[in-house]
Amino acid sequence: MDERAQGRHRVVVVGAGFGGLFATKALKNAPVEVTLINGTAHHLFQPLLYQVATGILSEGEIAPPIREILKRQKNAKVLLGTVTEVDPEARTVTAVAPGASYTVEYDSLIVAAGASQSYFGNDRFAEHAPGMKSIDDALELRGRIFGAFELAELETDPAAIERWLTFVVVGAGPTGVEMAGQIAELAHRHLPGQYRNIDPKQARIILIDALDTVLSSFGDHLSTKALRQLHTMGVEVELGTKVVDVDETGIEVETRNGHQRIESMTKIWAAGVAAPSLSTQLAKATGASTDRAGRLEVNPDCTVPGHPEIFAIGDMMSLDRLPGVAQVAIQSGRHAAGQIKQRLAGQPTGQPFKYFDKGSMATISRFSAVASVGKLHFSGVIGWLMWLAVHLLYLVGFKNRVTAVLHWFVSFIGRGRSERVATFQQVFARRALQEYRQHLP
Known part of the structure; x- marks a missing residue:
């Protein structure tokens, strides 16, 4: 009926x-x-995708099944x-x-x-510089990041090694800053001692943005603190730098000093949404x-x-x-x-939506984050503890919170990464997915 x-x-x-x-x-x-x-059949906690990409969390911890979340809601059904x-x-x-x-x-x-990810009219960049909007993106990036160290280990040409060990992150908003910080932690803290022919500490992590500040929405005070912490970690921050081309082995940029090319096998796009x-x-x-x-x-x-x-x-x-x-x-x-x-209920409608700003935050490294809550600004360990509490609050499901805490303990207190498995399928499946989507009605 x-x-x-x-x-x-x-x-x-x-x-x-x-x-x-x-x-x-x-x-x-x-x-x-x-x-x-x-x-998809899952809800995605998108702010933590970068932790899947860098081996801290598994995809299941930030992407619980929708049906499981809504199983007690009898008036709701889910369709893929x-x-x-x-x-x-x-x-x-x-x-x-x-x-x-x-x-x-x-x-x-x-x-x-x-x-969706915006490449500002240059969608061809996506083939060589994946974005960070889905589990597929995060798993591909995990394969590319950890695979870069593995392939550098096989090289004998210093130029090829340098190319594999150069990571370029485009976009200095929260996602880009968090990604650059975690790759730096991987290279400088987690991976040293595990390779015989290369020194992961020699990796270059370059953060690029067309604007003149990092975390521009956080205000000058926190932006300066974030920039200082990135420099301390060894991240090269190139501001006022516009990307003009991306290919398999590098990235072309326009800076105040003119046109430059950065040789890099691993590029990550964290700039712009559409x-x-x-x-x-x-x-x-x-x-x-x-x-x-x-x-x-x-x-x-x-x-x-x-x-x-x-x-x-x-x-x-x-x-x-x-x-x-x-x-x-x-x-x-x-x-x-x-x-x-x-x-x-027959009550009046049309009331305007009133947004209550609960603040913004971004992690830079372990025990270091910046947080802006109204007129209050926090950084360092206090900012990091606030970030930890808020993200635990919004992770859906008790199981997800418990396992996330365990993995954070391993990564932030110890020197391990719980989720370093990367497969060829993750890295090379993008083309197959693109072909599949092209055949959708």
């Missing part, structure tokens, strides 16, 4: 990131039927699929999965499809505008203009210059769920 005829309000949630997952959980006791559609089209007139979404495509009807729609293709499709279907990054410009209550039944949240929305961080996604997801519940 049709659920609408039974009075069951159908909510479709697109995406199981922070926004989609917290919106779904906020509807647990509402008189609705929730269908959560996601391209990538939503490719929204039809606002018919109130349907169309999704594709391996060997299947399907359509789901909705009464209310929450679009939380996240963001809205997913679904944002463009939804904008055309609804007549909504998008910002420069392709995000939907929404009403103050997170609804798409002209469509009060459609909410765009998190990285999908452009509103009041809010940053693309987890807290914006979480809070906007809860706001959208609250609006739906108020509407069903």
Whole structure:
């Protein structure tokens, strides 16, 4: 029997990131039927992807199964699929999965499809400089990083060894700073003594950004502290440097001193984000505008203009210059769920979304982080303890918290890395995945 005829309000949630997952959980006791559609079967704690890439955590610790998270929520069901089209007139979404495509009807729609990596119009860079947006990306980077040391061990040509032991990270935001710091820790603290023909301490870690500061959103005080700590760790920070080309064996940059080439076999892209293709499709279907990054410009209550039944949240929305961080996604997801519940209860809706900024933080090395909470700034060990507490709080599931703590103990107190397994499949599967996606309907 049709659920609408039974009075069951159908909510479709697109995406199981922070926004989609917290919106779904906020509807647990509402008189609705929730269908959560996601391209993978797991929720991803994206801020810790760099720790998977550098061998600290396993992918399972930051990517718990969605079905396990929602198993006690009886009004929610989970479907695997990538939503490719929204039809606002018919109130349907169309999704594709391996060997299947399907359509789901909705009464209310929450679009939380996240963001994709932006190469600023140079998508060809992705082949040689993977981003950091998925488990696949993190595992590929793990293979490339640890594989670089292994292949350097086999070389006899000093120039080839130097090329393998040069790591370039593009983007000096939190992800780039954290990645550069962990590669430096690997080279200078964890790997020395394990090789016979090379000295991992000779590795060069270069952090590049077109801006003139690292962690530019943290303010001058914390930015300066982060830069000083990076230099102490041996990270070469090249600011005011724009990437103009990337190939298999190096990267071309424009600096204040002119054009330069950096020979490097391992490049990591941590600069820039863009809205997913679904944002463009939804904008055309609804007549909504998008910002420069392709995000939907929404009403103050997170609804798409002209469509009060459609909410765009998190990285999908452009509103009041809010940053693309987890807290914006979480809070906007809860706001959208609250609006739906108020509407069903016959209460007034349209209240503007009010973001409560809980601060920003980034780790640089073990026992060293920077944290900005309102007007308060913390760095060093205090900042690191704050970072530890916050990330444990938002890791989904008790099991994930316990195992993460154990692995952090091994990595930060000892000199080991619990997850150093890397396979050829992880490194070379990108092309197969690209070919697969090209054949999707």
